[in-house]
Amino acid sequence: MSKPSVLFVCVHNAGRSQMAAGWLRHLAGDAVEVRSAGSIPGAQVNPAAVAAMAEVGIDISDQHPKVLTTDAVEASDVVITMGCGDACPVFPGKRYLDWALEDPAGKDVESVRPIRDEIESRIRGLLVELTPAAG
Numbered sequence: 001m002s003k004p005s006v007l008f009v010c011v012h013n014a015g016r017s018q019m020a021a022g023w024l025r026h027l028a029g030d031a032v033e034v035r036s037a038g039s040i041p042g043a044q045v046n047p048a049a050v051a052a053m054a055e056v057g058i059d060i061s062d063q064h065p066k067v068l069t070t071d072a073v074e075a076s077d078v079v080i081t082m083g084c085g086d087a088c089p090v091f092p093g094k095r096y097l098d099w100a101l102e103d104p105a106g107k108d109v110e111s112v113r114p115i116r117d118e119i120e121s122r123i124r125g126l127l128v129e130l131t132p133a134a135g
Contacts, residue, residue, distance in 0.1 A: 004130045005033035007076035013038025013065035015046040015104040016082040019116055022053050022060040023123040031131050037072050041065035049104050052112040056120075078130070097126075 006024060008017035013036055021036040028034070042065045053060050066072075073079055073091060080097045090096070099122055104112045 003031055003033055004078065005035065005076045006078045006080065006126070006130070007072055008034075008036040008080050008082065009038065009068055010082035010103075011038055011040055012042035012105070013068075014042035014044065015049045015112075016099075016101050016115065016119065018045050018060050018063050018065075019049050019053055019104075020080065020082070020099075020119050020123060021063070022058045023120050024127070026058045027123060027127055028131065032127070033076075035072050035076060036063075037066045037068035039068050041067050046104055046112075048107055048109045048112045049116070051109045052104075052116045055109075055113075056116070078126075080126075 008020040008024075010017040017036040017038065021034045024032060024034045045060060045063050045065065050061050073094070076094065078095045078097065080099055082099055082101050099119075101118060102115050104115050107115075
């Protein structure tokens with residue numbers, strides 16, 4: 001079986017989706033293909049999100065917001081939107097999840113930590129579903 005692929009989508013691809021992708025890469029290693037994108041990508045990844053992830057030993061400072069493409073959706077098994085009502089192309093056979101997460105935009109690191117921890121919890125649950133043998 002080919003490895004599962006997950007696409008995280010939020011508007012700016014600067015906070016929640018980047019943290020989620022960072023967690024999944026960190027926890028799954030090469031077992032899962034990870035993508036993230038935004039409908040209106042920001043100029044850079046949120047510095048507070050980068051700092052909050054660095055506190056738990058995950059470096060997302062080299063990531064850049066990317067535009068959401070139909071190809072990215074089509075190439076992914078699971079598409080997770082981050083509570084932003086994004087219009088996402090729908091393809092049969094894809095699994096869509098919507099995670100209602102607070103937007104870290106404009107927040108300091110202290111305020112981003114609970115969002116980071118909520119994302120970690122959801123990623124751990126997702127990982128159990130995606131890689132049952134590893135659970």
